[in-house]
Amino acid sequence: MSAWIYEVVRDGGYWGIVFLMTLENIIPPIPSELIMGLGGLAVARGDMAFWPLLGWGTFGATLGNYILFLASDRLGYERMEPLVERWGRWLTLNWDEVEALSGFLRRHGHWMVLLLRFAPMFRTVISIPAGLAHMKHGRFLVFTAIGTGIWNALLIGAGQWLGRSLKDAGMWLGYAGIALIAGAAVWYVWRVLRWKKPQD
Structure with a gap:
C-alpha cells in the first residue's frame, strides 16, 4: 500500500x-501530511x-484554498447560510461555527489566515470566513502562500529526514498516512452523527 502511494x-x-x-484543500482524500511527506521521501x-x-505543492494548496475563498466571497452571507443549513450535516458544519470563525477573524485580524495554516483542523476552513469577510484577494493569497509554504517545507523536511534515517521510511510513512486517513474518516462520521439541525 505504502509503495503504491509513493509511486503515485x-x-x-x-x-x-x-x-x-x-x-x-477542497475535498481532502489524502492528507497533505502524507502527500508532502512522501514528496520529501522522493527528494531523499x-x-x-x-x-x-x-x-508546486504550495501553489496547489494555495489554489485549493483560493477556490474555497472565491466561492465564499461570491456567495456572501445571505446565499451561503441556506447552503450550510441545507447541506451542513454532510459538510459537518453548522452556520453558528461559520459565524464564530468569522467573528474570530474580525477580532484578531487577517493575520489569523496566516497563523491558522499551521492548525490541522482549521487551515482549510478559515478560507470560508475569510471569503465571507471579503478579505482583499492579494492579502489572502500572500498570507495563504506564506503559511502553506512554511508548513509544506516542514513536511518535506520531515520526509527527507525519515528517508535518510530509516531504511523502511516509505513503509512507516504509508502506515502514518493510512492512520491519518482512517482518523479523518472516523472524525467525519462522528461529526455527521453528532450534527444537529439548527433551531429556528
Whole structure:
C-alpha cells in the first residue's frame, strides 16, 4: 500500500503534486501530511528536488484554498447560510461555527489566515470566513502562500529526514498516512452523527 502511494506521488510528478494538494484543500482524500511527506521521501531518494516540490505543492494548496475563498466571497452571507443549513450535516458544519470563525477573524485580524495554516483542523476552513469577510484577494493569497509554504517545507523536511534515517521510511510513512486517513474518516462520521439541525 505504502509503495503504491509513493509511486503515485513520484510518477505523477510535480503536476500530480499540484492536483493532489489542490484537491486536498477542497475535498481532502489524502492528507497533505502524507502527500508532502512522501514528496520529501522522493527528494531523499533523488526522485524529486526540494525547491520545485515546495513551490508546486504550495501553489496547489494555495489554489485549493483560493477556490474555497472565491466561492465564499461570491456567495456572501445571505446565499451561503441556506447552503450550510441545507447541506451542513454532510459538510459537518453548522452556520453558528461559520459565524464564530468569522467573528474570530474580525477580532484578531487577517493575520489569523496566516497563523491558522499551521492548525490541522482549521487551515482549510478559515478560507470560508475569510471569503465571507471579503478579505482583499492579494492579502489572502500572500498570507495563504506564506503559511502553506512554511508548513509544506516542514513536511518535506520531515520526509527527507525519515528517508535518510530509516531504511523502511516509505513503509512507516504509508502506515502514518493510512492512520491519518482512517482518523479523518472516523472524525467525519462522528461529526455527521453528532450534527444537529439548527433551531429556528
